[in-house]
Amino acid sequence: MSLNPQCELKTTNPHKKTPRELLIALAGNPNSGKTTFFNQLTGARQHVGNWPGVTVERKEGVVHSGGTRFRIVDLPGIYSMSAYSQEEMIARDFLISGGVDVVVNVVDAANLERNLYLTMQLLELGLPVVIALNMIDEVEKRGQRIDTAKMSRLLCVPVVPTQARAGIGLEQVLSEVVEVAEKSADRKPHATRYHPTIEAEISKLEKTLHIAGDCPLPSRWLIVKSLEGDEDALNRLKRWVEDGDAAQEAIGSTRRHLEAHLGENLETVVADSRYGFIEGLLREVIRYTKAPEALTTTDRIDAIVLHPFLGVPIFLALVLLTFELTFGLGGVLSGVIEHQVSILAEHLKTVMPNTPLQSLLVEGVIPGVGGVIVFLPNICIMFAAISLLESSGYMARAAFLMDRLMHSMGLHGKSFIPMLMGFGCNVPAIMATRTLESFEDRLLTILVLPLMSCSARLPIYILFTGIFFRHSAALVIFSLYVIGVLLAVLSGKLLRRAFFAQTFSAFVMELPPYRLPTLKGTALDVWERAWIFLSKAGTVILAASVVVWALGSLPWGVPFGSERSLAGMLGKLLAPLVAPLGLDWRAAVALLFGVAAKEIVVSTLGILYSASPKAQGSPNIASAVSQSFTPLTAYAFMAVSLIYIPCAATIAAIKRETNSWKWAAFASCYTICLAYAVGLLIYQLGRVVGLG
Amino acid sequence: MRAGNDPDLPACGNKGWRHGLRRGGQPWRPGLRSLNDLEPGESAKIAHVCCRGRLGERLLEMGLTPGTEVEVIRHAPLGGPIEVRVRGYLLLLRRCEAENILVESESAV
Numbered sequence: 001m002s003l004n005p006q007c008e009l010k011t012t013n014p015h016k017k018t019p020r021e022l023l024i025a026l027a028g029n030p031n032s033g034k035t036t037f038f039n040q041l042t043g044a045r046q047h048v049g050n051w052p053g054v055t056v057e058r059k060e061g062v063v064h065s066g067g068t069r070f071r072i073v074d075l076p077g078i079y080s081m082s083a084y085s086q087e088e089m090i091a092r093d094f095l096i097s098g099g100v101d102v103v104v105n106v107v108d109a110a111n112l113e114r115n116l117y118l119t120m121q122l123l124e125l126g127l128p129v130v131i132a133l134n135m136i137d138e139v140e141k142r143g144q145r146i147d148t149a150k151m152s153r154l155l156c157v158p159v160v161p162t163q164a165r166a167g168i169g170l171e172q173v174l175s176e177v178v179e180v181a182e183k184s185a186d187r188k189p190h191a192t193r194y195h196p197t198i199e200a201e202i203s204k205l206e207k208t209l210h211i212a213g214d215c216p217l218p219s220r221w222l223i224v225k226s227l228e229g230d231e232d233a234l235n236r237l238k239r240w241v242e243d244g245d246a247a248q249e250a251i252g253s254t255r256r257h258l259e260a261h262l263g264e265n266l267e268t269v270v271a272d273s274r275y276g277f278i279e280g281l282l283r284e285v286i287r288y289t290k291a292p293e294a295l296t297t298t299d300r301i302d303a304i305v306l307h308p309f310l311g312v313p314i315f316l317a318l319v320l321l322t323f324e325l326t327f328g329l330g331g332v333l334s335g336v337i338e339h340q341v342s343i344l345a346e347h348l349k350t351v352m353p354n355t356p357l358q359s360l361l362v363e364g365v366i367p368g369v370g371g372v373i374v375f376l377p378n379i380c381i382m383f384a385a386i387s388l389l390e391s392s393g394y395m396a397r398a399a400f401l402m403d404r405l406m407h408s409m410g411l412h413g414k415s416f417i418p419m420l421m422g423f424g425c426n427v428p429a430i431m432a433t434r435t436l437e438s439f440e441d442r443l444l445t446i447l448v449l450p451l452m453s454c455s456a457r458l459p460i461y462i463l464f465t466g467i468f469f470r471h472s473a474a475l476v477i478f479s480l481y482v483i484g485v486l487l488a489v490l491s492g493k494l495l496r497r498a499f500f501a502q503t504f505s506a507f508v509m510e511l512p513p514y515r516l517p518t519l520k521g522t523a524l525d526v527w528e529r530a531w532i533f534l535s536k537a538g539t540v541i542l543a544a545s546v547v548v549w550a551l552g553s554l555p556w557g558v559p560f561g562s563e564r565s566l567a568g569m570l571g572k573l574l575a576p577l578v579a580p581l582g583l584d585w586r587a588a589v590a591l592l593f594g595v596a597a598k599e600i601v602v603s604t605l606g607i608l609y610s611a612s613p614k615a616q617g618s619p620n621i622a623s624a625v626s627q628s629f630t631p632l633t634a635y636a637f638m639a640v641s642l643i644y645i646p647c648a649a650t651i652a653a654i655k656r657e658t659n660s661w662k663w664a665a666f667a668s669c670y671t672i673c674l675a676y677a678v679g680l681l682i683y684q685l686g687r688v689v690g691l692g
Numbered sequence: 693m694r695a696g697n698d699p700d701l702p703a704c705g706n707k708g709w710r711h712g713l714r715r716g717g718q719p720w721r722p723g724l725r726s727l728n729d730l731e732p733g734e735s736a737k738i739a740h741v742c743c744r745g746r747l748g749e750r751l752l753e754m755g756l757t758p759g760t761e762v763e764v765i766r767h768a769p770l771g772g773p774i775e776v777r778v779r780g781y782l783l784l785l786r787r788c789e790a791e792n793i794l795v796e797s798e799s800a801v
Contacts, residue, residue, distance in 0.1 A: 082753065272758065399784070404769070511782035
């Protein structure tokens with residue numbers, strides 16, 4: 001159902017067989033309103049997935065209008081069609097694959113000059129394009145008028161003024177799409193005119209290279225891109241000529257000749273020509289109805305929000321508010337769910353006979369899955385907050401303020417918010433890294449995130465500091481958080497060196513104007529994340545809790561998690577390994593179970609150390625624990641609990657967000673090694689200085 | 693995707709163009725400054741973007757072509773990124789990236 005009454009596009013009878021289908025690619029710059037445009041067109045009828053083999057989100061939706069079925073693919077937001085970033089490559093590969101009928105280029109009318117740079121490249125590719133001149137109302141408010149008819153004539157493509165957030169102009173875009181698709185055969189591709197010397201060389205190359213007639217790409221595009229030094233285009237060019245090596249040689253020598261002649265590198269000259277054309281076009285089509293205001297609303301807000309002294313405190317206040325809402329308000333709602341889950345478990349205990357099935361449900365599935373579902377309110381609230389920060393344009397400001405600090409850790413300004421959220425729960429924090437555009441920055445943030453001590457680890461600290469560090473509990477807990485942050489800093493630097501020393505990490509980022517977020521956009525964002533989270537709780541977490549349960553209760557009949565259970569045996573096996581850290585087999589079992597969720601460490605310790613296995617939560621855990629641990633081993637144990645292997649939910653989130661088990665496995669191994677090293681260091685050093 | 697190990701890509705913090713000037717490798721003119729040297733509120737015209745490869749192309753795509761007017765709006769605290777207005781929109785750059793953009797004051801043109 002469309003949430004917007006103005007957008008009545010679904011007019012066709014779904015039972016009538018649609019005569020035809022058009023594949024539409026939605027292309028545009030980030031912040032051009034492309035996502036709003038897509039949401040308004042497709043409503044909730046979208047399918048969210050990943051592009052094959054990469055972690056870039058792929059959204060697809062279907063719209064019926066005027067007897068045509070439109071399949072709309074939302075391409076990643078890009079500034080250019082170069083082949084440098086994953087997003088650009090995806091968009092480019094998809095566009096030149098040949099399956100696309102029409103490209104709808106969403107252009108921010110209030111930022112035409114830069115937005116048209118991508119348009120120029122789409123046109124150079126010879127693709128059938130319809131331009132949606134979005135946010136046209138903002139331009140008019142500013143006192144400018146854009147002559148769309150003239151613009152359409154000069155660019156040789158339809159130009160439709162739209163206001164995506166109000167649903168205005170969308171239907172007209174679709175009808176233009178149909179028209180363009182019908183006459184796509186006799187369309188002549190627009191071409192940017194370059195410097196005469198370059199033009200001469202291009203036509204010379206067109207003649208000498210003999211690009212095969214059936215090449216689906218415009219030969220001019222292949223030549224210009226190759227001259228620009230685009231290796232992907234050069235490789236494609238080589239496939240369509242007789243002698244690939246000769247072509248490469250010709251391109252190389254032409255490039256050197258042109259650069260020597262023009263005294264400037266070719267990328268600069270080509271970019272300059274495109275912008276030159278755009279400047280000329282804009283002079284023709286933009287009319288000023290009143291003098292532009294000296295200060296825009298954005299300027300006024302930024303004067304306060306990015307103030308040299310007020311900026312950071314305002315940012316921290318907003319973060320605190322988000323935190324408070326997520327874990328304060330969210331905590332209350334989580335409590336309600338938690339209560340319901342425990343009622344369900346109690347209920348099952350009374351109504352079901354004492355069978356392995358009952359044990360599986362009551363001791364395995366319900367605490368495991370239930371323990372994760374309780375985070376749902378936190379996730380929804382946090383994503384509502386992040387969605388608002390992002391779509392209002394504040395996130396870019398936050399990155400501006402925080403980049404200095406984060407860059408020194410090898411991370412990006414936008415990593416700050418996910419990292420901070422990690423103190424609450426690593427799972428939504430990892431899902432929040434999607435605000436980072438580049439894969440490298442996102443991956444690094446994800447890999448160091450589990451070192452942020454989440455709230456599930458707090459019960460462990462509370463248990464041990466309550467027993468061993470009664471007078472300095474706060475200080476000890478604080479020191480653990482500091483250890484986590486320091487290790488994150490070190491790991492960030494180390495991993496950046498290890499994996500991405502050679503790769504590009506720039507901070508060249510648009511600061512978009514402030515915009516009012518839409519209810520629909522925020523609702524869709526929250527729904528999407530909540531769904532990802534729930535589907536994970538239903539699969540990975542379920543599996544993990546069944547495994548933990550099986551280890552704890554098999555062979556059937558032994559007390560849960562006791563010495564004679566599989567877990568106990570495994571614990572004994574692991575005992576020599578953890579002995580250098582001053583830990584015994586029970587601690588090993590607790591850590592093992594803690595992989596399902598770190599809170600389980602406490603309950604497992606409770607079970608293993610209480611005199612009677614059923615006395616979970618009784619006061620004698622403390623005395624039992626205090627006999628088996630010393631303050632030193634307790635501290636080592638806490639540090640290990642903090643660092644070692646992210647919980648199952650976090651591992652699943654890492655897998656989901658990196659789209660690879662490899663990185664999830666790496667994160668697990670890396671943190672195990674790190675935990676072991678730190679635990680060993682603490683215990684052995686402590687013994688040397690006589691704390692043992 | 694192109695390989696990232698572009699020899700022309702200046703490492704962050706490397707004052708590439710200043711060395712370049714000394715070696716005579718850059719199109720030097722009197723009055724040439726780095727974008728970093730501009731104070732907030734000052735504007736100038738871009739003379740040259742002293743890096744090639746991915747960063748250079750990204751800067752060009754974002755509209756920082758020679759002759760374009762840029763105005764520095766503000767600096768982030770403690771040596772953080774800078775905010776500039778170019779081609780009617782706002783752009784953020786790290787200092788080490790801005791370092792490679794040579795500008796000349798309007799009066800010098």
